[in-house]
Amino acid sequence: MTASAAQTSSRKRAGNGAARIDADEIGLDALVGHAGYAVRRFQIWIFQDFIRTLGEVDIRPTQYSVLTVIGANPGLSQMAVANRLGIERARLVHLLDSLEQRRLVKRIKSKTDRRAHALHLTAQGETALAKFKRLAAEHERNVEAKIGRENRQRLLQILADFT
Amino acid sequence: MTASAAQTSSRKRAGNGAARIDADEIGLDALVGHAGYAVRRFQIWIFQDFIRTLGEVDIRPTQYSVLTVIGANPGLSQMAVANRLGIERARLVHLLDSLEQRRLVKRIKSKTDRRAHALHLTAQGETALAKFKRLAAEHERNVEAKIGRENRQRLLQILADFT
DNA sequence: GACAATTGTTGTCGTCAACAACAATCTTCC
DNA sequence: GGAAGATTGTTGTTGACGACAACAATTGTC
Numbered sequence: 001m002t003a004s005a006a007q008t009s010s011r012k013r014a015g016n017g018a019a020r021i022d023a024d025e026i027g028l029d030a031l032v033g034h035a036g037y038a039v040r041r042f043q044i045w046i047f048q049d050f051i052r053t054l055g056e057v058d059i060r061p062t063q064y065s066v067l068t069v070i071g072a073n074p075g076l077s078q079m080a081v082a083n084r085l086g087i088e089r090a091r092l093v094h095l096l097d098s099l100e101q102r103r104l105v106k107r108i109k110s111k112t113d114r115r116a117h118a119l120h121l122t123a124q125g126e127t128a129l130a131k132f133k134r135l136a137a138e139h140e141r142n143v144e145a146k147i148g149r150e151n152r153q154r155l156l157q158i159l160a161d162f163t
Numbered sequence: 164m165t166a167s168a169a170q171t172s173s174r175k176r177a178g179n180g181a182a183r184i185d186a187d188e189i190g191l192d193a194l195v196g197h198a199g200y201a202v203r204r205f206q207i208w209i210f211q212d213f214i215r216t217l218g219e220v221d222i223r224p225t226q227y228s229v230l231t232v233i234g235a236n237p238g239l240s241q242m243a244v245a246n247r248l249g250i251e252r253a254r255l256v257h258l259l260d261s262l263e264q265r266r267l268v269k270r271i272k273s274k275t276d277r278r279a280h281a282l283h284l285t286a287q288g289e290t291a292l293a294k295f296k297r298l299a300a301e302h303e304r305n306v307e308a309k310i311g312r313e314n315r316q317r318l319l320q321i322l323a324d325f326t
Numbered sequence: 327g328a329c330a331a332t333t334g335t336t337g338t339c340g341t342c343a344a345c346a347a348c349a350a351t352c353t354t355c356c
Numbered sequence: 357g358g359a360a361g362a363t364t365g366t367t368g369t370t371g372a373c374g375a376c377a378a379c380a381a382t383t384g385t386c
Contacts (some may be wrong), residue, residue: 026247028326029235030296031228035306035315036209040224040320041249043206044343045325046199060372061203065194068301072192079333084189088374093335115333126365133193143198151321153196158314159201162208163191207374223341242364251343256366278351278364 046143053139059132062087066095067129070105070119077116086163104128209306216302222295225250229258230292233268233282240279249326267291 031037050061059067063086070076078096082089096119100106104125107117121129144152194200213224222230227324228248233239241259245252262268267288270280285294307315 001273026243028231028247029231029237031301032233033319034299034303035318036206036224036302036321037228038211038325039202039206039209041325042251042322043199043202046202050199050345061199062373065200066191068194069189073254076189077333080189084191084210086207088376089334090376091335093375113333113383117334136193136197138200140197147321147324152179154317155321156196156199158310159205160200161310162204225342240364251345252365253345253367254342276364277354280365 001034020114045146048140049146050136050139053142054132054135057128057132063095063099064136065093066099067104067121067125067132071126071129074120075118077113078111078119079116081119084163099125112130123160174196208309212305212309213299213302216305217295217298220291220295220298222298226258226262227295227299229255229262230267230288232287234284234292236282237314238274238281240276241282242279244282247326262288 004049013151028037031060047061050064054060054064062145066081066087067082073080076084078092080087081087082092087095096107100107103122106120106122108120110116147155191200210224213227217223217227225248229244229250232244232247237241239247241255242252244250245255251257259268259270263270266285269283269285271283273279273281310318
């Protein structure tokens with residue numbers, strides 16, 4: 001009826017019993033035409049590699065993005081960082097709590113807006129971030145090795161609008 | 164020391180007070196060279212659009228992928244589906260519980276392996292999936308409108324290895 | 327000066343990846 | 357044929373993450 005049950009249903013299928021199919025011959029059907037599926041699988045791979053490569057310093061992608069933005073723009077408020085990175089401000093609170101406990105970031109009470117905090121890296125945070133960036137560059141070389149140099153460039157170009 | 168605090172630090176910065184910077188002039192520094200950052204932001208956008216476009220039928224990306232694979236390969240075991248889609252088998256249990264409650268999928272005891280279940284769509288599941296696919300195609304057109312037709316094609320090509 | 331908006335914070339909820347443990351069952355190997 | 361190990365589905369826990377709602381303190385506006 002729906003004309004969707006064809007594809008890989010060749011041999012090797014037990015009547016209606018268990019599947020005797022090797023994992024690599026299971027058809028994805030409509031999924032192959034969906035960018036979201038490929039992007040999702042790729043994002044999982046890339047995050048796993050990032051987490052592994054920066055495992056020795058215990059820094060996750062979100063933490064790295066927060067540190068990088070604060071390092072490049074000292075004095076930002078939490079709202080500014082949250083908006084720039086697409087992180088909810090409620091979530092940034094916990095991220096900063098963790099980074100502040102590790103003495104990488106400090107919240108300084110703003111003198112112009114007593115509601116806000118001005119975010120800065122500590123001296124320790126500066127040197128640590130330098131090391132994180134070296135490891136992140138190593139991760140990026142892994143990405144390059146995985147999809148190819150020009151494909152990575154094309155990817156960055158295609159997705160440039162998403163900041 | 165780390166030579167990373169430059170970039171957008173032009174005017175508009177209060178001494179060490181709050182940030183008086185518009186969100187669009189906050190520099191991302193090293194993040195712009197990281198494929199993972201762009202991919203992550205894009206993946207969030209694409210999933211939000213998928214969830215919104217398929218909101219009327221209340222189907223999320225993971226559910227759609229499970230239904231599609233079962234529809235194209237009836238009789239698969241839970242392990243086979245989990246491995247093919249990169250889902251943990253523990254997580255697939257809950258996904259199938261939900262889909263089975265909605266009468267879209269049924270677990271049939273395998274006769275060749277009494278540990279395993281053979282997964283099938285119900286008749287209702289078949290017709291429902293057909294509708295889901297139409298809505299998913301509409302979502303895909305949104306993606307195309309967002310990044311461009313040939314960019315989407317290039318993207319699918321670049322990420323084809325991630326299944 | 328009253329009223330609306332913003333900032334940081336706390337809390338809850340649901341999704342998701344990663345593990346660990348377990349019973350039932352299958353496979354392997356002696 | 358039977359013991360030992362592997363596999364399948366299940367249950368449970370943990371932590372990261374996005375989304376929302378509420379709140380106090382403070383700021384901006386009319």
